[in-house]
Amino acid sequence: MPSLPTPAHLRRVWEALDTLPDPTEQRPWPILVSGCMMAWGCGIDGSSYGMERALDKLKGLDNICWVPVCPEHMAFGTPRRMPDLHDGDGHAAIEGRARFLFDDGQDGTEGILAASAQALELAKRERVVLALLTDMSAACGSQVISLGARDASPRRFQRGMGVMAATLDRAGIPVMSQRDHRTMQRLLSRLSPGYVVEPDALDHHEHPWTVAHFGG
């Protein structure tokens, strides 16, 4: 069966999950999380996109200390226009080789870089052990994001990170997405002893769509 290589950033998540001390109610794991997954109305239209459902299995656990953040809201407020990354991913934007542009052509690169730096400061202050971020976002994505405007026809995609995810990754913070279901099983196993792992769960780069799109 064709496959795509496991991205290095996900291997760092696995290493962290293998080595972190057990989380307890007294010493919970601080986890940075995309605000929309905490049901914040920080999406471009003021909704959460329904993203809170992605955390259903983690809700109610008392050994996590959630640290929510929305870099786009911090930089541009809500509501706002749809941004996407052009000519590269978040790492390329940090290196000056890609731009974070809104769908009206406005350039938000400087704003999202500044907000991502703020988010990194928050992550350091709260000593987060992991970042669990919404994939496909030009700020929070970590596996697959749009390449250029998402309303282009045909829409193009790239394997890569959004700007905040790349900022965290470069600072050594393990980053995963809500679509990394296999890794989510490992996370649940650490948080809920006795959790029965779903053996067929796939990470986003293993999903048949991703493999077919990017070639295995």
Ligand code: SF4
């Ligand atoms: S920038 Fe991140 S936290 Fe904010 S709405 Fe988009 S995906 Fe959610």
